Amino acid sequence: MSIDLQTDLARSSAGTFGDCWACQRRHSLPDGNARAHALEMMREFEAISRLDYLASDLDVDPRLCFANLFGEGRGNMFGVLECEDRDGQTVILRAFSSLWDGIRQIEGWVQPVLSAEVYDEMILPAQQEIKAMTKEANVLDVESAAHAEILARRKNISQVLWKKMCASYRFRNFRGEERSLAGTVLPGTPITGGMGECCAPKLLNHAARHGLRPLGMAEFYWGSDSEGGQRVPGEFYASCEARCRPILGFMLCGLEDLLNDGAWPADDL
Template identity: 45%
Template structure:
């Protein structure tokens, strides 16, 4: 099973299998291997250096990638692609599923707060009085928590009934939303499909690049959608996906 989750809105579990998406995942692996870039539309010699897959083999290490096979309204097959989180500092790259928020709004709300957090960190380094240090730490922690709530407030999730919800409303784990929830491949792909009037047929996610530090991800291997972060919202996002094109794997 590629992904699943419980939807609070309808009180049911929803799921989507891999089905034929693995083949498209293998095709994407080959593209990444041969082109060595996420700029899949440009000639190999013209691709932007920032999109080079060399980044995946350095200190940043590898990343999850995903493909969603979909049925378009005209009966044709559409393949959507996504990478988890940011790629080399970029939230949006042509040809890849966008994040669940407006990246310009994200930049606007984070700039001022992050500058203040850094100032508090600098002040903390010079503060000698224990009470001053405690006050600075509390202020910095509060700013970070407030910023995370504002960031989470930017996310807009759409399901296959055409309903939209905030991250807080969609999540089944209440207010305890882990950092990075909604940034994985499955939420990006499902959101784009729902907003584009596409019917998901199958989903596959794989790891590409240098293995992660914990050794739980290896290049070229397929993995189910993460249970730690995104399972809490996948139930809402998959709601309405059931039908003849999203049945059990053959």
């Protein structure tokens, strides 16, 4: 089986798309009104300069202030998903990509794909252990047996962690199917770090689990100019090629049918 990926890639105009192994074709999601909502979000960013937009001025978390988050060369991707609920109401979901120094959940933003329990009980302790081992290794003579031993142990722990993480992600698509990271990635594509931590998978996963039908998606960069100038604050970008595109084919699968049939995904709650 082969999908004509490269030629399709050049033709696609939507920023959110991926190739689906099951359907043997590409699924995509247009911008819709999401860009307009994203521009509103940027105005909000300019006005309040923090991520906890639902918190009152008295309850502001200093860790979430842009002054603390976006130093020189630092910024982040943000995403907006315009959805429709069963009552025909517009629901605007928002997401930030990856982790903020261990900050994973902020009120008013969709949750990460990897559950908080898995993260707190499995990922965080292992990451701390790996960090501690790195510190320990750094003070040892690089030629010593102790140094080699600690590096070998660290490698082993990170490999085990990586496998556990891959198995713990649960991606839901619009057919109601749920898969691990390995099952979600387009066959033949390598699994890389950070897959599932971008805005697009978080937003789609949330919609698919909460009875929401996506209509449009937009992703933009905010913060300082990125190093090397690849990302400009306020600019819109397509879902990333390395981490998102290989999983978006599965994640978007079933959406067209829902829209055609006037149906909604199941609601977990």
